[in-house]
Amino acid sequence: MTPLYALTAAELAEAYADRSLSPAEVVEAVLSRVEAWEPHANAMYRVHGDAARAAAAASAARWREGRPLSPLDGVPITLKENLYTAGDPAPIGVAIGDLTPKTEDSPIAARAGEAGCVLIGKTTMPDYGMLSSGRSSIHGTTRNPWNLERNTAGSSSGAGAAAAAGYGPLHVGTDIGGSVRLPAHHCGLFGLKPSLGRVPIHPPFMGRAAGPMTRTVRDAAMLMNAITRPDGRDHMNLPYDPVDYAAGLEGLSARGLRIGLIRAMGAGLEPEPAVVDAAVAAAGALQAAGAEVTEIPSFLTPDMLEGICRFFEARSYNDVMALTEEQRGRILPFVAEWCTWRAGTFSGADVMAAYMQVVAMREAAVQAVAGFDFVISPVAPIVSYPAEAHSPSEDPHNALAHIAYTVAYNFSEQPAASVNWEFSADGLPIGVQLIGQRFDDLGVMRLARLVEQIRPAQKAWPEPPSRLR
C-alpha cells in the first residue's frame, strides 16, 4: 500500500472526496517524512508544521461539509523560498538576504491557498538562484535523495529534493535558464517550465517562469489549473487561457506526431553518452508508436551561449557590486567570482552585443521547433555531479556551460519539460526534455504523459538512510 506521503494529488483528491482519507492525517504523514529526510536532504528553508496542521484541519472540515475549494483542497505543497508567502522571509538563497517577513503572498502562493493546498513549507535555493546546484550561503547544501553524495542541481534544488524524498505531491520552482528542468532531471521528476507569462509571478523578468515539479504529470496538470489563474501583479503575463490541463491531459496518440530530435547542442559541456542515449531512446519509443522522428542539428551557437552567460553575469554584477565589501564576503565565493571576474570590464556595447545574441538565440529556438509538433533532447549534458560542487565544471569562469540544452527556451518563451526516462547504471535518474511550440503548454504536458506511459519501468523512490539500516 502506498504510504500517505507518497500519494499523488489525484489519489488524494479521490480519497478526500470519498472520505477514506483526511487532509489532517496526510499532512501529518508528510511532516513525519520531512522530519525523517531533512537531516540528510536539507530541502527545506522553513517548515510550517503548526500552520500546516491548522490548514489541514480547516480543509478536512470543508471536505466534510461538501464544499472543498478545489480538487487540491488539503493537498500538501511546497514552494521555493523566492515565491513569497506572507510571514516568511525570502533571502533568495543568500546569507546576506533580506530576513524581513514578506507581507503578502506571491501570485502562486495566493492561488495555491485559494485552491486549498496546505503549505508544508518553503524550499531551498542557491545564492540569487544563479547556480544549478544545491549549494547556498544561507541554506547550506541540499542533497539529492537518490544519492546524498550527488547534486540536486538547481536552482530549484530544495523543490527537487523535496519531491524525490516524498514531501507530498506538489512542489513549485522557478526557472530562468533550466532551474526547474535541471533538478527535475537530476531528481527523477516531471518539471515544467511553462511558456513565459503562463503562470503569473511577481516579480516577472525576461525568461523567468515558475512551474510545477512533481512525481507525475497528472499532478502537475492539476496544479497548473490553479496557478495559471490571473494575477494583475505580473506585468508580463499571457492573457488568461481557461484550459483544463488535467481534463485535457490524456489521449495524445504518437501516430503522425512530427518529432525533432537534438542530440548535442554544440556549445557548452560535451554531452555524456547516457543522456544522449536516453533522448534517442525516448524518440525511438515514440517512433515505434507511430511518430515521425527527424534528427535535427543544434540551433545554438557558442556565441549565443556566451551571450546569455555575459547577460546573466552583467545583471548579477550590478547586484553584487551594490553590496558592501563585508556583504560580498558572505555570499558564496564561487558566485562572487562568477559575476565579477570580467563583467566589470563589459562596455555598454559589450552588453548590447550579448543581448543581441540572446535575441538571435530566441529566434533560432523558435525556428528550430517550427517544423515539428515537439522537439526532444537531453535536459543536461551530464547525469550527475558531486553534491558539494557549485556547477558541473566547478569553474566560476565557465559556470553555465551545462545549461546549453535548456536556456534557449526561457528566452524563446516556449514551454519545455523534463520527464524522467530511465536510470543510470549506478541508479541515478536521467530525464529527457520535451519542447513545444510557443504557448502550447498543454501539448507539452500531453506528450509528457504519453512518454510517462511508454518509458522503461521506474525505480522505487528513495528512502531516508535511517530506513535502510
Added chain:
Amino acid sequence: MEFRDDFGATGGGLRRRALVVASDLVAQGVCRSALEAAWDVEVVDSGVAAVIAARQSVPAVIFMDLQLRDVPGGEAIGWLRSNPGLGAVPIVLIAGGSEDDAEIAAIHPAALLRKPVSRGAVERVAKGLDGGRA
C-alpha cells in the same frame, strides 16, 4: 459635495465600493447609473479583470453577470469565493434567463437580477444591501 451620500454627508465616512462585472454594455450602464449616486462604482467586463480588481481593493458588493466574455461567471465567482479576503463579499447575480435555477441556487447569491436589468431593480437591491440607507 459632488459625491455626497448618507455616509459622507453625516460623518465623513468613506463611500462603499461596488464592483460591477458584466460584458453586456446595457447591464454595465444600468448598474453604473443606478449605483453611482451612493457608491463608488468600478465596472469591468471580464471574469479575469474582476478577480484582479477585487484582489487589489476589496469591494463591499459585487454585481456579477453570469455570462462573461472570457470565463463563465460561476467560475469567476468560485475564484472570488476561494480567496480568504473576498469570500464574504456579497454577490448579486445578473442572470440572462438561460441559466437553470439549480446553478443559481448553488451560488447562494445575496440577490438575483434578471435581464433586462432595470435601474429600479438595481436600486432596490443596493438599498437592501446598504441597510436601507443608500
